[in-house]
Amino acid sequence: MEERRENWGSKLGLILAMAGNAVGLGNFWRYPYQAAKNGGGAFMIPYFAALIMLGIPLMLVEWNQGRYGGKYGHGTLGPMIYLQAREGVKPKTAAVLGAIAGMFAFSVTVLLNSYYNHIIGWTLGYSYMSATGQYMDKSIKTGAFFGEYLISPGKSLIFWIIAVALLGFAVMRGIQKGIEAWAKVMMPTIYIFGIILIIRTLTLGAPVKPDWTPIAGLDYIWSPKWSELNAKSALAAAGQIFFTLSLGMGIIQNYASYLKPDDDIVVSGLATVSLNELAEVILGGTIAIPICYAFLGPEGLSAGVGLSFVALPNIFRAMTAGRLFGTLWFLLLFFAGFTSAIAMYNYLVALLEEEMGVKRNVGSVLVFGLYIIIGLPVALEGILTKKAELFYLSELDNWVGSYFLVVLGLLEVIVAGWLMGDKALEEMNKGGYWKVPKWFFNLFVRFLAPVYIIILLVWSTINYYK
Numbered sequence: 001m002e003e004r005r006e007n008w009g010s011k012l013g014l015i016l017a018m019a020g021n022a023v024g025l026g027n028f029w030r031y032p033y034q035a036a037k038n039g040g041g042a043f044m045i046p047y048f049a050a051l052i053m054l055g056i057p058l059m060l061v062e063w064n065q066g067r068y069g070g071k072y073g074h075g076t077l078g079p080m081i082y083l084q085a086r087e088g089v090k091p092k093t094a095a096v097l098g099a100i101a102g103m104f105a106f107s108v109t110v111l112l113n114s115y116y117n118h119i120i121g122w123t124l125g126y127s128y129m130s131a132t133g134q135y136m137d138k139s140i141k142t143g144a145f146f147g148e149y150l151i152s153p154g155k156s157l158i159f160w161i162i163a164v165a166l167l168g169f170a171v172m173r174g175i176q177k178g179i180e181a182w183a184k185v186m187m188p189t190i191y192i193f194g195i196i197l198i199i200r201t202l203t204l205g206a207p208v209k210p211d212w213t214p215i216a217g218l219d220y221i222w223s224p225k226w227s228e229l230n231a232k233s234a235l236a237a238a239g240q241i242f243f244t245l246s247l248g249m250g251i252i253q254n255y256a257s258y259l260k261p262d263d264d265i266v267v268s269g270l271a272t273v274s275l276n277e278l279a280e281v282i283l284g285g286t287i288a289i290p291i292c293y294a295f296l297g298p299e300g301l302s303a304g305v306g307l308s309f310v311a312l313p314n315i316f317r318a319m320t321a322g323r324l325f326g327t328l329w330f331l332l333l334f335f336a337g338f339t340s341a342i343a344m345y346n347y348l349v350a351l352l353e354e355e356m357g358v359k360r361n362v363g364s365v366l367v368f369g370l371y372i373i374i375g376l377p378v379a380l381e382g383i384l385t386k387k388a389e390l391f392y393l394s395e396l397d398n399w400v401g402s403y404f405l406v407v408l409g410l411l412e413v414i415v416a417g418w419l420m421g422d423k424a425l426e427e428m429n430k431g432g433y434w435k436v437p438k439w440f441f442n443l444f445v446r447f448l449a450p451v452y453i454i455i456l457l458v459w460s461t462i463n464y465y466k
């Protein structure tokens with residue numbers, strides 16, 4: 001057993017760091033456009049189904065996997081899956097499963113960060129440009145402005161590199177002084193900025209057309225449309241649950257590996273889910289969607305990836321004190337993305353530190369280098385082609401969000417539910433305030449979550465080739 005492994009400094013710090021891990025660009029940038037693209041009210045039905053059948057069971061499984069791995073001095077997925085699988089199958093088989101999980105988790109982290117860090121860079125750049133009022137002039141076309149931003153190396157590259165360097169700096173300082181300290185400042189700020197922005201949104205009235213009200217925008221999301229439900233929106237919703245809760249990647253496990261062996265996981269895991277959903281459905285859903293609806297009508301919701309960066313700047317400059325609200329919005333996005341990216345960064349540093357004996361400082365610098373290299377396709381796509389189509393980014397986001405995370409999630413629940421089996425339940429219920437009942441474990445972890453994922457994967461693969 002490794003003795004010098006760091007632990008979280010306080011319960012509050014741990015919960016804020018975990019919430020920071022989950023609450024990210026997924027909540028404020030991805031969720032609104034996924035919900036809008038997949039039929040609004042039709043999206044929310046599979047979304048809540050996936051939250052209950054996949055989100056909650058997997059969150060508990062991942063916390064458990066992490067705390068278990070941490071006991072043995074491991075913070076990354078490969079060894080954790082090996083350790084759990086070993087309880088049910090031969091060590092060789094367990095090693096193969098561990099190797100698959102480890103490589104998968106590593107690849108997903110690399111792929112995701114090849115674009116995620118860029119978006120964090122954009123949010124930093126846009127915070128700066130909002131504060132300095134650079135897109136406030138009404139003659140500027142916000143679409144072209146964003147395009148210009150993407151293809152001009154000066155701005156987009158600099159803010160991206162600053163963002164990645166800040167991440168490296170935070171991770172270098174370790175769990176308590178780095179990750180926990182940043183989360184304690186950034187997380188409360190996100191909720192405060194979010195509430196200010198919601199109040200602004202809901203008091204907009206009908207600035208353009210009488211029936212384009214923020215409330216009509218909320219209605220679009222909240223009126224269930226059973227008839228529009230299909231395989232694509234169901235998979236997108238499940239993918240969004242994985243994405244927003246940081247599941248199927250190993251980073252929840254990584255944070256949970258810094259727990260003490262008898263630290264609670266059930267209540268803390270549920271708190272993470274709740275804080276994330278509050279930030280997604282309430283904050284994320286009550287700012288971007290109704291604000292776009294009020295200014296642009298139903299059309300405004302079709303903006304896709306650019307919703308936050310094209311549609312919203314247009315709106316901020318049309319409202320009173322838009323410069324301030326624009327700055328708050330982009331800073332909120334930045335903090336959200338940053339505290340999630342710290343988790344992914346730390347995952348890679350932990351891998352180097354624990355499995356390869358590299359020092360944390362050196363590991364942080366190496367990951368910085370890796371991030372710059374893997375980020376080049378997105379960085380250079382616009383600059384070289386002189387077109388801001390973000391083809392690579394959107395394609396990757398689709399695959400990572402809707403497919404890769406879900407597949408890795410399947411492996412995790414099978415290992416916990418079937419290979420480790422009852423021991424996983426026993427392990428889950430060690431320490432802590434609440435116990436997971438056996439029926440919940442059997443029904444949700446062993447049965448519903450894997451079956452639900454398999455059906456989704458088969459269904460959407462068939463649809464893909466149709």
Ligand code: PHE
Nearest residue numbers: 022024025026243244246340
């Ligand atoms: N959950 C975070 C978000 O919503 C970051 C993340 C995304 C982490 C995907 C893992 C996988 O942005």
